[in-house]
Amino acid sequence: EVDQLVHSLQTATRAEEAGASDEVVVASLCHDIGKAVSVINHPRIAAEILKPYVSEDTYHMIRAHQDFQGRHYYGHFGMNPDARNKYEGHPAYELAAKFADEWDQKAFDPSYDTLPLEHFESRVRAVFAKPKFVAAD
Numbered sequence: 001e002v003d004q005l006v007h008s009l010q011t012a013t014r015a016e017e018a019g020a021s022d023e024v025v026v027a028s029l030c031h032d033i034g035k036a037v038s039v040i041n042h043p044r045i046a047a048e049i050l051k052p053y054v055s056e057d058t059y060h061m062i063r064a065h066q067d068f069q070g071r072h073y074y075g076h077f078g079m080n081p082d083a084r085n086k087y088e089g090h091p092a093y094e095l096a097a098k099f100a101d102e103w104d105q106k107a108f109d110p111s112y113d114t115l116p117l118e119h120f121e122s123r124v125r126a127v128f129a130k131p132k133f134v135a136a137d
Helices: 004-017 022-030 042-053 056-063 065-072 083-087 093-104 117-129
Strands: none
Touching: 004 022, 004 093, 004 117, 022 042, 022 056, 022 093, 022 117, 042 056, 042 065, 056 065, 056 093, 065 083, 065 093, 083 093
């Protein structure tokens, strides 16, 4: 069985193996963190947590990941499996598609050689060490 932690670790492992940047690997690790608050709104919650620490493209990758992932399951729930099409032309479209199709969607394999959480610790600390900007109150 692949629980939420293993799924997140597998997603990050796949991103790392694909040569993704540290911030994309960390975002991949944290992409479902919003599920602790709301499954339906989890992409937006995770994206907002990450926003001060990552690029606009990485933020978008996380914020849109459910619609991109929807290609693989929305049809089973009467939803539009082509929901990602509304993002066509966005600078992060290809990154979001790669995330959904090559890393997130495939990260449910109990036999996959998944890296442990400790492997990602230094990168998590580095990405969250300094916000890229500070929002005005």
